[in-house]
Amino acid sequence: MKNSIEKLKSFANSSYNSAEEKDFMEDTMSSYYDEKLKKKYAEKLALEHGISKPTNSDEPHKPSFNWFRILIIISILMALAVAGFFLNKLNQTDANFQVADNIDAYYTEIDFNTRGELTVEEKLNDLATYYDQKDFTKIATLYKTLDLNTVDGKYLHAIAVSLVNNDQLEEAKNVWGILLETEETRFTYHNVARWFLGRAIIESGNNIEDGKAYLLEVSSNSKHYEQAQKLLSEVND
Amino acid sequence: MEVSIRKDISRFARNIPAHLMSSEEKENLSHKNFGLSEGKFNEMVELLIQGNETIFEKAFLNHFERTMQYLVNKNGASQEVAYDITMNTLLEFRKRILLRKVSYGNLNFLFTQMCSQRFKREMSKKVDHDTYNQVNSSEATFDEDMFVLLEKTMLKLGENCQSLIQDVYYNKLSYKDMEIKYDKASATLRKQKERCITKLKMLIRQNLNTI
Numbered sequence: 001m002k003n004s005i006e007k008l009k010s011f012a013n014s015s016y017n018s019a020e021e022k023d024f025m026e027d028t029m030s031s032y033y034d035e036k037l038k039k040k041y042a043e044k045l046a047l048e049h050g051i052s053k054p055t056n057s058d059e060p061h062k063p064s065f066n067w068f069r070i071l072i073i074i075s076i077l078m079a080l081a082v083a084g085f086f087l088n089k090l091n092q093t094d095a096n097f098q099v100a101d102n103i104d105a106y107y108t109e110i111d112f113n114t115r116g117e118l119t120v121e122e123k124l125n126d127l128a129t130y131y132d133q134k135d136f137t138k139i140a141t142l143y144k145t146l147d148l149n150t151v152d153g154k155y156l157h158a159i160a161v162s163l164v165n166n167d168q169l170e171e172a173k174n175v176w177g178i179l180l181e182t183e184e185t186r187f188t189y190h191n192v193a194r195w196f197l198g199r200a201i202i203e204s205g206n207n208i209e210d211g212k213a214y215l216l217e218v219s220s221n222s223k224h225y226e227q228a229q230k231l232l233s234e235v236n237d
Numbered sequence: 238m239e240v241s242i243r244k245d246i247s248r249f250a251r252n253i254p255a256h257l258m259s260s261e262e263k264e265n266l267s268h269k270n271f272g273l274s275e276g277k278f279n280e281m282v283e284l285l286i287q288g289n290e291t292i293f294e295k296a297f298l299n300h301f302e303r304t305m306q307y308l309v310n311k312n313g314a315s316q317e318v319a320y321d322i323t324m325n326t327l328l329e330f331r332k333r334i335l336l337r338k339v340s341y342g343n344l345n346f347l348f349t350q351m352c353s354q355r356f357k358r359e360m361s362k363k364v365d366h367d368t369y370n371q372v373n374s375s376e377a378t379f380d381e382d383m384f385v386l387l388e389k390t391m392l393k394l395g396e397n398c399q400s401l402i403q404d405v406y407y408n409k410l411s412y413k414d415m416e417i418k419y420d421k422a423s424a425t426l427r428k429q430k431e432r433c434i435t436k437l438k439m440l441i442r443q444n445l446n447t448i
Contacts, residue, residue, distance in 0.1 A: 003380075004380050004382050004383040004386070005445065007383070008383075008386065008441050008444075008445060009445060011438065011441065012438045012439075012441040012442045012445065013438075013442075014438070016431060016434065016435065021434065025402070025406045025434070026406060028383070028387075029387075029402070029406055029407065030406065030407055032383070032384060032387045032388075033403060033407040034328055035384050036384075036388075037328055037331075038324055038328070041294070041298065041324065041327065042324070044294060044298055045298055045301055048298070049298060049299070049301065049302065051301060051302050051305075051320075053317065053320045053321075054315075054316035054317050054320055055317055203350060203354075205339075205343075205346065205347035205350055205351070206338075206339070206340050206342065206347070207340075207342075208342055208343050208346065209342070235343075235346065
């Protein structure tokens with residue numbers, strides 16, 4: 001309550017167009033409208049559809065919940081162990097795409113100036129090193145300083161995956177778009193790009209037909225073919 | 238070179254060519270769009286901008302439970318978490334519609350995907366369901382005292398100011414849309430907004446003095 005009063009006082013005494021006013025209108029008032037709409041919808045859901053907000057005590061499996069959780073945790077650990085084993089196998093034979101797909105990479109600012117002005121060649125060498133180290137955070141940082149037209153296909157794909165993991169889906173789509181340019185050296189990565197681009201477009205929701213078109217183009221001799229077909233059937237359902 | 242690439246990239250961002258479909262194909266899409274035909278969807282968007290939520294509420298609240306069940310069955314969410322996620326996504330979806338960022342095509346899929354992604358995002362931030370519930374309830378619930386105070390103040394503000402403030406700061410309508418909605422020039426609306434905020438501050442000061 002004390003905090004709320006302070007916020008209200010600060011807003012009430014602020015001048016027009018001040019930062020305090022802007023913060024209040026965009027944060028506090030937005031939360032107020034969120035809450036107002038939630039209450040309105042909750043009331044309608046309860047009155048017109050018989051849906052009330054459930055509480056955890058409504059969960060049917062509550063009495064055995066702890067055992068249930070332990071079983072789930074054991075199952076997850078076993079699944080992770082099995083997945084780790086297969087992932088490791090895949091990594092030995094493939095270009096780390098599976099790792100790239102799952103890696104928890106977040107953007108962190110790296111001051112490249114500490115190394116002085118890098119040449120294009122040095123940057124590309126760094127990119128290759130980061131790729132080998134699976135350091136997708138650094139890749140997501142470094143890519144901004146590169147001319148993507150000079151970057152090899154496998155690195156372009158790694159950049160795109162890093163961007164997805166960094167919630168920069170639109171930029172990732174652009175990078176996959178560049179990868180799909182018909183240059184010979186990048187051709188082997190086209191199916192990979194089509195699969196990821198198709199999936200990304202579908203997941204972003206608005207251009208599903210475009211996403212489906214890319215998935216349809218995934219060649220049947222690609223290892224992404226089955227995944228593409230599976231996603232297509234899910235979307236068509 | 239850069240120009241040609243950009244041109245190419247724009248190819249990936251084009252909308253679903255629903256206008257190229259036959260009327261039969263369009264009709265078939267309604268089951269993927271909360272039962273809305275393309276015409277009805279467009280009508281819903283315009284009405285929502287005008288402040289009429291009738292079609293929006295009917296379409297989306299009808300599918301609320303189904304989406305909740307999807308989260309429970311597909312993502313293993315508890316009923317309580319599924320309710321919160323669906324409700325919060327509904328608010329986000331409403332905002333996107335108002336900003337005309339949602340196109341007709343497969344709204345059911347888009348909405349459930351948004352719910353799933355929100356659920357995964359929330360879960361990745363929290364260790365387990367118990368922690369989720371603790372953190373979620375403290376973060377998401379707006380201070381009830383603040384809500385009551387603002388509700389009391391807003392009632393005194395008058396309908397025009399309430400609507401204008403909500404459209405500017407919450408619905409984030411463009412001044413172009415607001416000019417049509419209020420039948421006033423944007424300069425007039427900006428001036429009116431200034432007066433409304435001054436009045437809001439005065440009413441808050443008055444309410445604070447009575448506490």
